[in-house]
Amino acid sequence: MFLYIGVSRFKERSSEIMSGIPLDAGKVVYVLGAGFSIPAGAPTQAQILGDILELDGWNAKVTDAKTRLEAFLINDLRISRNDIPQIALEDVYTPIDRCIADGTAFKSKNAADLKQIREDLGYLISVAISRRITKRLNFGDADGSYIHAFAEYIVAKAAKRAELAKNAKDSSLAKAYDPLAIISLNWDILLDNAIHSALHDRDPVIEGDYDPFGVVDYCCYISSVDAGDMRMRSGLWSLGCRGYNVKLLKLHGSMNWLQCPNCQRLFVQYGLKEEILERVGDTCCRHCLKSGYENPLAGSLVMPTFLKDLTNFQVKLVWQNAGVELMEAKHLVFIGYSLPNADFEFRQLLSRMVHQNATIEVVLRKGDSDEDIRRYETTKERYRQFFGDRQTVFHSNGVTDFVGKHVAL
Numbered sequence: 001m002f003l004y005i006g007v008s009r010f011k012e013r014s015s016e017i018m019s020g021i022p023l024d025a026g027k028v029v030y031v032l033g034a035g036f037s038i039p040a041g042a043p044t045q046a047q048i049l050g051d052i053l054e055l056d057g058w059n060a061k062v063t064d065a066k067t068r069l070e071a072f073l074i075n076d077l078r079i080s081r082n083d084i085p086q087i088a089l090e091d092v093y094t095p096i097d098r099c100i101a102d103g104t105a106f107k108s109k110n111a112a113d114l115k116q117i118r119e120d121l122g123y124l125i126s127v128a129i130s131r132r133i134t135k136r137l138n139f140g141d142a143d144g145s146y147i148h149a150f151a152e153y154i155v156a157k158a159a160k161r162a163e164l165a166k167n168a169k170d171s172s173l174a175k176a177y178d179p180l181a182i183i184s185l186n187w188d189i190l191l192d193n194a195i196h197s198a199l200h201d202r203d204p205v206i207e208g209d210y211d212p213f214g215v216v217d218y219c220c221y222i223s224s225v226d227a228g229d230m231r232m233r234s235g236l237w238s239l240g241c242r243g244y245n246v247k248l249l250k251l252h253g254s255m256n257w258l259q260c261p262n263c264q265r266l267f268v269q270y271g272l273k274e275e276i277l278e279r280v281g282d283t284c285c286r287h288c289l290k291s292g293y294e295n296p297l298a299g300s301l302v303m304p305t306f307l308k309d310l311t312n313f314q315v316k317l318v319w320q321n322a323g324v325e326l327m328e329a330k331h332l333v334f335i336g337y338s339l340p341n342a343d344f345e346f347r348q349l350l351s352r353m354v355h356q357n358a359t360i361e362v363v364l365r366k367g368d369s370d371e372d373i374r375r376y377e378t379t380k381e382r383y384r385q386f387f388g389d390r391q392t393v394f395h396s397n398g399v400t401d402f403v404g405k406h407v408a409l
């Protein structure tokens with residue numbers, strides 16, 4: 001399997017033609033935005049509030065959360081119901097977060113009410129994303145096979161480290177092999193599940209804790225939700241067992257992460273999002289329980305707000321590790337990410353950490369309508385200005401085309 005990046009950049013900058021240089025030439029960091037998951041059924045951020053309004057018949061938890069959220073949007077934010085689907089999530093979160101940070105009320109809502117609404121919205125976002133993906137996959141108007149192809153490619157590449165470590169007395173070759181990392185700004189777990197399943201396929205049977213298999217490495221401290229899950233182990237533990245890790249750094253948290261509000265441990269589960277979501281608020285931290293404390297696990301998403309709270313210990317670790325990966329990258333491949341100004345924390349991380357000689361590749365979808373084309377050109381220009389004189393190549397046919405053409409078994 002080979003993945004190539006363009007050499008045309010050496011002849012003409014911002015070319016859309018691809019040929020030639022194997023990415024084996026240095027570390028590759030993939031940066032994934034919402035556009036990575038959209039062809040597999042995920043919503044754009046702009047569709048989420050509209051999707052939330054349409055949620056019904058799920059369960060009482062959804063109904064209660066939705067009722068509280070709608071009352072806040074209509075009575076306190078004074079948004080008309082018809083306009084709610086057009087409102088940016090930042091415009092809902094930012095006033096809530098400002099008041100929580102300042103300890104002030106927002107009209108009739110005190111800080112405790114606002115925290116409740118914030119939790120409601122986080123839960124509803126996860127449910128809405130999960131619902132849309134399931135619906136689109138069921139109707140056949142989405143296809144996640146490119147995500148599996150991408151995951152298999154990534155896992156095959158990462159697994160070479162285990163081959164280098166096998167029976168070796170000297171660890172230097174295996175240690176030096178660090179070909180890639182993925183930084184994702186998405187909450188959905190399509191890729192997480194695909195990587196987890198590709199790892200499982202490579203090592204279907206595990207006999208002991210020291211078996212050299214591969215793991216998804218979120219680059220922070222994780223535990224399994226249920227005790228005794230042998231496949232859930234940290235990346236470092238896996239490397240110490242002569243296995244390998246697939247680094248997946250989720251800067252905005254993940255729908256399969258649950259966090260204990262007391263000990264701050266992060267619990268991870270793969271599989272159906274619906275089942276994971278049902279554990280929010282119901283499953284208690286099994287470590288705290290041993291000490292006699294009942295702490296129901298909470299969701300762990302970093303919300304779209306102009307006042308992002310990145311003080312969470314685990315999230316901080318992910319951001320710090322992402323900075324290191326960006327610094328070490330020889331090539332950066334942005335897929336389905338528009339580099340918006342609202343992501344100013346990530347933009348500053350990029351501008352602080354990306355090597356001056358790194359080459360940049362950007363995979364976007366140009367689309368057909370005038371508006372789509374205008375948006376594509378604006379995004380392209382934003383990248384060009386941001387990365388200055390670094391060599392940059394653009395692909396305009398979207399992620400499915402990119403993976404189909406440039407990631408092949």
Ligand SMILES: [Zn+2]
Pocket residue numbers: 260261262263264265285286287288289295
């Ligand atoms: Zn705990």
